[in-house]
Amino acid sequence: MKQSHSTDISNIEEQAKKELNFLGINQETLTYVIEAAQVLRPHKNEIIDRFYGHLLTVDHLQNIIAQHSTIDRLRQTMDRYLEQFFQGEIDQEYIKTRKIIGHVHSRIHLTADHFISAHHLMIHSMTLILMENMRRDPHRMMQMAHAVQKLAAYDQQLIVNVYMEETFKSFLFNVSDLLNDTIEVDSIKELVTSMDKQIEESHSVATAMGEISATIHEVANHAERVADGSDTAVQSADQSKVVIDEALNNIEQVGKVYVQLVDQVSSLNQEIEHIQQIANIIQEISEQTNLLALNAAIEAARAGEHGRGFSVVAGEVRNLSERTKQQVMQITTNLTNLRDVSAQLIQQIKQTGDQVDQSVAGAEHAGDALSKIITAIQENSESNSHIATMTEEQSAVVTDISERNSSIHDHSIYTQGIAKETANRVFQLSSEMDRIRNSFFQINIKLNAKDLVRVAKTDHLLWKWRIYNMLLGIQAVDSSQVTTHQECRLGKWYYGDLPQHIKNSATYKELEQPHQEVHHYARLAVERYEQADLHGAEEALKKLEQASEVVIAILTELEASLDV
Template sequence: MFFTKRINVEKKVQPLNDTDIQSTDRMQNKLSYLQLNNKDLEIIKKLDYLFDKYCEDITERHYEMVGRFANLQNIIDQHSTRERLSNTFIKYLQSIPRSEINEEYISGRVKIGDIHSKIRLTPEFYTGSYIRVYEYLIPSIISEFGNSPEQLSELLLSLIKFITLDSQIVLESYQEGNDYKVVSNISSVMELITKINKMKDLLAVVDSTIAEAEAVAAAAEELSSSVEEVANNAINVSENAEETILQANNGQKVIEESLKGFLSMTEDFSETKEKINNLLKEIQNVTTVVSFIRDVSEQTNLLALNASIEAARAGEHGKGFAVVANEVRKLSEQTNTSVQKITSTIEKIQAEANEVDQNSDRMSTQLGVRVNKTRDAIDVLDQIITRIEDVGGATSNIAAIAEEQSAATQDITSRINEVLQHVDEIRTATKETGSTIYDASYKVNELRKEVLKSIPRLSGENLLRVMKTEYETWKWWIYNTMIEFHDLSEGDIARRQESRLSTWFTTIKNDPLIQSQSVFTTAEKLHNDIFTLANDALGAMKRGHFSEISQILEQLDTKTEAIKECLDELSLGVAERKTGKRHQHS
């Protein structure tokens, strides 16, 4: 018969004391809160034979129960086998009464939590599995130690303390794994949003498009005006061309009539020249007669002289004849004098007639040339009239085409104005989209911060993952400040020492597992560079130098990518050493 002896509960409850088990600060707190001491560990060791005795039965019953739940069986089928898991579970049960609260124990329980988190086994099924342990061990413990209520009480209480600690470590690791997933997912969302950093470029392109469209619109309006002017001028030219053709035709008739008169005058001049030639011939004949008279006069003078000589010889008988001879001589001299005058006059007339003849020849030649040129001019005038008629026709076509082009350019201007309106609408929509993206990023980041607040602690891989997103977020706020969606003076970025990044960096700096890695030095320098660049961006924003912020962003982008690589490398180093060491300072 059990429990025949009563226990004084008030006396058996121990006073609250710190644990005497040496461990990390965080583990010390857990142990003290559970009031788990080295004495408890010694008491549990007394149960080793019971764990060994029932571990296989507990395991068999446990996986028989698991097999009744399709979702649990699916997890086993996807990630392992019942045989492998049974062997692992048996070893775990056997380790409970033989455990010491050291690095190996902690890392082993952390590993269990990590595995359960990765295979998505929910906590209720994990904690529920301890019922299989209690189903066998509690009855067997009562059966073995029922005659000693105080010892039985100590055994059960120590076992419950230990299994509670065991569950806490496993579930904490499980929660950390889930927290990491949540943080990683929400950080990934935030990082995806921060990659939408082309809004500034898009706005610049839209503004450039608007400027170019406005320039095209102005040019189109100017072209429309020019084309309209060309059309009007072409119409005027076409109308003037018709009048010009009429005047040219009239001019051609006048010129042809003038040419006919000119040709008639040329013919008359030819007749005049012929008469001049006849006159020259007549003058030549007169000259011949005068020459003959001169010859006769000279002979007469000579005869008169001879007659005078003979009269002188005859004496008195020759006096009358001498008078006649003397008169004949005088007549001959007068005739000779007249002949000389006539000859001189005829020579002058002949010279002038020759000059007239020469001038007539030149005039005849020039008249011939002028006639030929006039005929050529008439041919050219015919061609000009033909060309004018062609130009008139072409001008009419140009006028018609120009009118069509004028209508087309007006249509182009109208359409370009519509394009301008659409582009302006695109710009408005782009800004609204950018603002919406910013609002979404702000809300996601607020959600991210709330999730981070709900996580009991951030360390190791979780903290490194969060920091990656935080650096990206800083760059994102600077970028949105540049496009006037964000105020850089607000938030952590303006308070270096109070910022989450500073706090988190101090945390990883104090973690030997992270700080001991060689890449940490590089990460620390990049961290300081990023803060400097952020402060530079803040100063540029206050001065309104947004082009300077753009240059800072380029540098910040390079630094951010570099520190993210460093954080990935640090995270990998933590993952490689997490067995036992991951939670040294957790």
């Protein structure tokens, strides 16, 4: 049995050796592949033509080719694949090229069933060629065909495994991204809190509107009473104005009487002056008469007996003159007294007249003021009537506002219920997505460092999500469930056996502190919640969110720096 060159499958990873051993591939198998290659290589173009000729009959595959490549490029790729296959040498480079094919198939969404069917078609073509060319040596033909089929099966396993892993990882990351987006729907808590405040405000508004309504009714009652009082006051004021007008007329009449009285007293005073003048004349006459009587008495005395009768007459005349003088003096005194009294009377009458004038002016002013008061009271009464009407309108508005506020209150409670139900449904959806996400880890998907960092993002966003829903009363979280930063998936990777270039990177070193804070504040939030310290739990959640943002940012930077 000849071979073109030696083969060695010892220089590969242990997992690959196990897979080859499971398929029964050994050095002898590869030797038969190399021998089969001598038969198949001249028919390589025939194999390629038959392969793509069949693929192009399938519309779905034709569309994939048109979108991602060309037939010429694919023929070149197939040529390289067959040459590597014919060499019958399995090393890390061989395994890597098959895995690359699996990555490409996953990227362009070529399903496993289509690939397996097409790959079987290729193996079938090679088997037919071997059967046709080796029919004279059926045993050797069977050994070659069997070896080719084994190696093709290994290729198929490598490609499909990578395809499935990449597809599952794609599903995993799609679910993770969807879960991350769902987790970002964290405004429901703010909505519920806002609705709580709105309901409280609605209660406050209802209380205030009740007080306002009571005040408006009280104002309306007061306005009604004031309006009634104003009507009574207007009537009383009207009556008072009539009385004042009558009093004003009477005072004016009194003023006129006083004016007449002053005139009459002035006339009397003039008459007194006139009498005084007459009395003065009489006094002068009396004095002259007395003087004449005295002279007559003197002459009678001189006449003696003959003048005695004349003397008697002269004495009588003198006596009469004296009495007249005394009477005139008495009259003068009386007139003087009368004049003084008249002067005082005139003065008093004038003062009284002035007071009457003032009273008249005051009465007129009072009348005007009363008229203004009546007008003001009437206007006030009208205003009170308007107030009463307005208060009725305000009462209607307040009632309408109260009804609307009651409706807002009811809608707020309903909306809050919907918000809580929405939050619960979103949480249930996120829980289901997390369950699906975790199911991928149970099928032993191989995660490289870059994949694990990406998964860790969702892991730590979920802690914030759990605490968030705990505060909403949707999810129960026990403090014992909160792992440490060393026990979580990221922690096990972080403190595990990593390449030195990763551990020496600044980004890697920056991750430890905020990662530790995420777990610390998650536990603290749960403990505060268990102690019914909602404010403390809210504060811990805020710090958890801050630390989580830092962790996500560092993980994103670390993910970008890692090689696949």
